[in-house]
Amino acid sequence: MPRTFEVSRTTTMTLRRIGHSVRILLGHPLPFAEEQSAISDQKLNRLTSRPLNSAFACPACGEAVTIVPHALRSGQNGRTYDLWSCLACTAVINATDLCAVGQPVTTVQSESAANFYRPTPEVIKALPNEVAQNRNLIQFLLEHCPDLGRSALLDFGAGRGCLAAAATEVFDLALASELDLTMLNEFLPHLPNNERIRLVSDPRMLPPLDAIAAFHVLEHLPDVKRVLGPVVAALQPGGALFFQVPLLRSDYLLNTHYTFFSEASARAACSRLGLDVVGVWYDQALDFLTCIARRPR
DSSP states (O other), rough: OOOOOOOOHHHHHHHHHHHHHHHHHHTOOOHHHHHHHHHHHHHHHHHHHHHGGGOOOOOTTTTTTTEEEEEEEEEEOOEEEEEETTTTOOEEEEHHHTTTTOHHHHHHHHHHHHHHHHOOHHHHHTTTEEEEHHHHHHHHHHHHHHTTOOEEEEEOOOOHHHHHHHHHHTEEEEEEEOSOOOHHHHGGGGGGGGEEEESSSSSTTTHHHHHHEEEOOOGGGGGGHHHHHHHHHOOOEEEEEEEEEEEEEGGGTTTOOOEEEOHHHHHHHHHHHHHHEEEEEEEETTTTEEEEOOOOO
């Protein structure tokens, strides 16, 4: 279970000192005394004004006592997001929505996915091109893990199922999971090799896996280990987790994006899952981070 805490003034002062130490180590000058006091008071107000039921831990590394206010940012929709930083792993957390009280997380996420992946005629017509693009991702994985087994790959958070379809050309079996399989069932007849794609309603009931692909999924998880842990447990020794996430920028600020990863936080999340990182790569044009990690043999 993640460690949570109620913030006291003493704890806040300790967090300030940690934050100042980090700034010094990074070579950033401290603000003038008056500015420092004003900033500290503003952070203290944000720390102590949270509802008692909104204590939260970092979705990436699981730490709670190392979370401090980061910035108030506006998304492209004009909505303001209260962002917090984890000093342990450098993840930036969307506290506005992670701490929100209301609909269950699965409801919010599945409704968002249904809207984003709506099977319109235009989208269905473009599926062959999307599958072709995903073949490049499978090739990228195999280039960096040439000894990877080829029995089964799970496309976790599969969306339209295009990565699973691309995987059928290399793996004996491709599995695809989503919170709501309704969309996948609509796309499935239009995907190549669909007879070799198995839809999974409960990702905890899995055969032994050689690879898990989770593209633009981890940012949606309120706790990476709690959600992905049972899935990663199905990886065979030497099996790989292959994921991509968006970096922090205004057009990626959404109510369903809880965490913005850095390389450090991606590595921390993998370590928490018991995986060894093979590498981390960046798409600088789109501001995406891609990571491959493997289960030790």
